[in-house]
Amino acid sequence: MLMFGLYSAGLCLVKGLNQTNMDNRFAFGLWIFLDLTVIALGAGAFFTGFLLYILKVKELGAVINSAVVIGLVCYSGAVAALLVDVGQPLRFWFTFWYPNVHSMLTEVTFCITCYLTVLLIEYVPIVLRNRRLRQVPSFLIFEFELHKLVYVLAGVGTFLSFFHQGSLGGLFGVLRGHPFAFREGLAVWPSTFFLFVLSAAAAGPSFILLTTWLVSKISNRQLVRPEVLPLLGRISGMLMIAYVLAKTVDTLIWINHTSPGAGVPAWQYYSWKPFGTWILFAEIVAFGLIPALVLLTPRLRLRSNWLVSAAALTCIGIALNRFVMTLQTLALPTLSFDPFLSYFPSWQETGTFLGVVGFGVLVYSFSFRYLNLFPQERDLEQPEAAPVREPALAGRY
Amino acid sequence: MKATRRDLFKFAAGGATGLLLTPAPWRLVTDAALWSENWPGIPKPVRGELRTRFTHCALCPAGCAVKARCVGDQPISLIGLPGKPLCAFGLMGHQLPYHAGRVRQADADAVRAVIAKRAANETVAVLDLRPGRTASWTYRRAMAALPRGVYLAARSSVPAVNLDAVKIILSLGVPVLDGWGTPSNVQQARSHFRLIQAEPAESRTALLADQWLKIRPGTELELVEALATGRGGAGTGLNEKVIASVANELVQAGALFLAAEESPSVLELNRKLGAVGKTIVAQREAPVPRSWKPAPVTPINSVPERSIGVLLIDESAADSYVPWSKLEGKLAPDALVVTFASSQAGYGRQAKHLLPTAVYPESTGDIPPAIDSPLATFRLTTPLVAPPRGVVNPAQFIGGLAAIDAADALRERAGAIHAAGRGSVCTYADGRSIPVEDIQPDQFWKALNDGACWIDEPGGKLLPPVLRASTPAVVALNWEKRAARGPMPPLVSKLYQESNLRVRI
């Protein structure tokens, strides 16, 4: 999978982006959509860190390491995909050298790069807990020092990711040219900015919940105390409900005010098959409200299959939202005489992304194998970890 | 003492830190980005002094005046004269020499030898796809000189259309607004004639016409019959009312012109409706030297079956073509077919030999008066770029077969025109118009080469054309058909491929 990914990415880099099925209308394709999704799901890292270190929700200590690794995996993957996505990767540093401070993308790039480094630093102590490394005294000292830092890091991390999650939303909220995506701003940011933050925060815990559950199923070991997952669920649920409310309000404002203001009655967007109003319904109710309610109902929450499926729904809901923001926005015609277009990724695009996924799975499973991702695991005195089977994990996204 | 692994780490670390304090890494990063500005494959345009040169566009019989912007001697863009714009294809003309499908090499001498041998006792025929040029005269002289030479013209009779007198045009699939006549003339006349386009395809002319009769393919002549007789026409797919109203319009209109590919019934109807002599008039040609003894123009139909031993086709400048099926029958069993073309797209498929020719704007020659110019004109296409080695000049080649030196034919004709002393010459550089009798022959010749047009004086009444109603269906080339039959400038991809503007019909 990794090899295939590298090959397709190589094709795109050497032969150019003509290898993809993107075109002048679909300037963004599979990659951007999935990057957004992945980053949203990776948000678990910052938010758990936030809860644990800043709000002192101690129970989450059980999953923080795993969360950090997931965050690292998601972000590094996304960045890798982005480097293939741009036409001139050699010029990536221009953004730092000649930044355009008004551009959401600049904000995104800055925050993501910084946050990636933060994640790396947060990753170090986890690595250092590895038994063999612990034999080196100087590393031990280093780790100790680092531990004092971790609160700062968590703080910084939260701040950073808060911003870029938002800016990612802003990316499309500012598209004045696309009434379908354009939203009025609160302060300097369009409403999507805050919606994205909220949704990411909501999806993050759910995703951690999912992975933890999945890993424990695969390695059939109990990794965390039974109350941790429901807790994650509850957090996710609360945020989700908040998000759904906010989203509804925003949508109403948009339908009745923003969009008509730009000269387009909102119904027009949904007159294009297959994007009927059902997509709006699915986004807000089916994959928003319902899981949120499930997660907030204690009885259901305690049943693992309800819990897990609700979490899954949440993640899907977020993915759907990102899909709508990226691809549907571009698919909808703006001029009366241009057509509604559809787009299907080429195998090179898919391949590249699969490669990223493969990389993620690899990193995660190695960390799981050699590092102590779930501190409680040892307290629950389980037998020594069996090596994780790669493919079994592959279906995570 | 021995360096441990840790020391090596330290050493490397030191190296790294040190390197960061030097320009090297930063410079490499910058250079990588700069390299992306001119990595291999990005051509560098040639710089140099900008010059302006004039010529005439030879892509279609309109022969528009061309103002070429050149760097040094290389044209980099073409543009029309004020009030006389070029069409989309004329604007790309200077790229034609670089067409990928172009044929460049052939053994002309071997072919010449073969033809010469057979010409002694077989019928040699020349098919001219743009009659009325000086080259055409060379062909006719050569065929007259050969023992059994025949000169075939794609259009046996070249009538002119007096657009000023036209009040209504019924066009049977003729691209009146897209490659027919001189764009600027048609544009100006458009305001005072009504255009009815009878055509199956959704061509641009059809879209822009005042009325579009969407007839079934191949029912043009049935429509003509219906219009002439007032009966039938069901096969066209139009209802009687429409046909009747059109017929009525045609009769009412004082001066009309029925554009169509040559065919007896069309000419008949034109006569009947009184177009002939009023809007359809005789094409006038510029004077030619008295010493030139031309062979007659033979209508293709009157050529005996299986009689032609050697068929020479001049495709180098084609305005229309004769379907191969119409020619096949005339050829002797072992006939030798040689075509002069710049690509395989045309008759190249049927011909035994293809002799590569220069393309506009490499070629030297003249352009016959446009179909919408009742006055005789004489316009040269002076080459803007040098033709590649190995191309053949059809006129000189065919002239050579009959020991006629056609190298100076153009100049001789210019001399004859000057001797006639009629008309005036308009020079493009300064936009002046000088009566011919006021300038010397060599000045006249120089002016023509530097970009000027000789126009006959208006005087004299317009004569009705000599129309032979016995020629096969000749297919007029609109731009879509041209694109299919010959090389087009590479940038036509903008029109046909990268946008939905034009569709190949």
Next chain:
Amino acid sequence: MSHRGTLFFLAGALIALGAGWAGFPRVIYRSRPQPVEFSHKVHAEKAGMKCEDCHEIRADGSFAGIPRREKCAGCHEAAMGTTLAEKQFIDGYVTPQREVQWSVYARQPENVYFSHASHVKLAHLECATCHGDHGTSDSLRPYQEDRISGYSRDIWRAMKMNDCVACHRSHGFEKSCLDCHK
């Protein structure tokens, strides 16, 4: 122990510094001599010529750059002096009518549009302002080209974008990139 460590560290640092500062510039630039030995000094002083006598601005505002052979041949059809350089030039280029393949020190990237006309005729800049003492130099130094970017080193000396911007800014001419880029 730690001593040794620092030692190694410093050693590495020193070597890297040396390589980066001294070695790198030699490696990165490809250097080639000009085809003909030419002295601006001689032409300026002995022949008393001015820059624009050879490097003219055409009527359409474009800059002719380095004069072509005909221009040189105007004076050097036959040898005027006794120098070997001139003899070589005449035998090598004028007589066989070959163009000289000069390498232009100040050749800007393709995407730059620099108008000598506006800088000389409107802003009345001296040639020396940008070209330094090139006009009085006695010999042509070898042309140095960046191996990776393929640009002349002199751009990096005095004609970087920053240099242009600095001057434009100081005169309040900084409008947009498209002022100078194409």
Next chain:
Amino acid sequence: MSARSYGMSIDIDKCTGCGACMVACAVENNVPPAPEGVNERKGITWIRVFRLDNGAEGVDRKWAFLPMLCQQCGENTPCVSVCPQQAVQLDPATGIVGQMPERCLGCRYCMAACPYHARYFNWWDPSWPAGMEKTLNPAVAPRMRGVVEKCNFCHGRWHAAKARAAAQGRRDLDPADYVPACVEACPTSAIRFGDLNDLENAPERGSFRLLEKLGTGPKIYYQTQRDWVREIAAAPGGTERAHG
């Protein structure tokens, strides 16, 4: 030098869809011909003529041609604010929205931002048939693969005009000095170009702009006497009428 605000006024009724503007533009700005198998979705045409029809069938069916190019938006220009590295600029001196290929990262965010789809990405390395690179225009630099490009009102001609004026000692341009290629080439002079600040170029009454309500202040004005054309052209958001 007084600040200008260059703009166009296009008479849809005069446009015959001949494509001269598209070709002249490609020739002037060194836009390469399409590589194998490129369609209208990946092709590069700084100006593109669209074919409109009134959706009726049979004899009532009517057509119009609408030349479409970068609308040079003058107010909160969508593509300028989104570019992460200042590769897009609204030149205050000319009102031209400029694209700097050598600065462009190729993120295509500006293309997503443009409501007129007037920005084009170099999906391929630029390539011309052997020998044809001799015909390139020295006033315009060919773009490299992986960057965005668009109409800049033939900025190379603006440079040339400035240089010509400078050679004559003039700082300011006369209207005749500077005309984009499409305007020069249009056989029916359907496209007019000029400084919108000058009175004679002020848009006529009844002329409209595309997607005005987005509030991007485009500087390309369109005219038509035909109501159905106005209705279609002015209406935002794809209607069922739109055909590929």
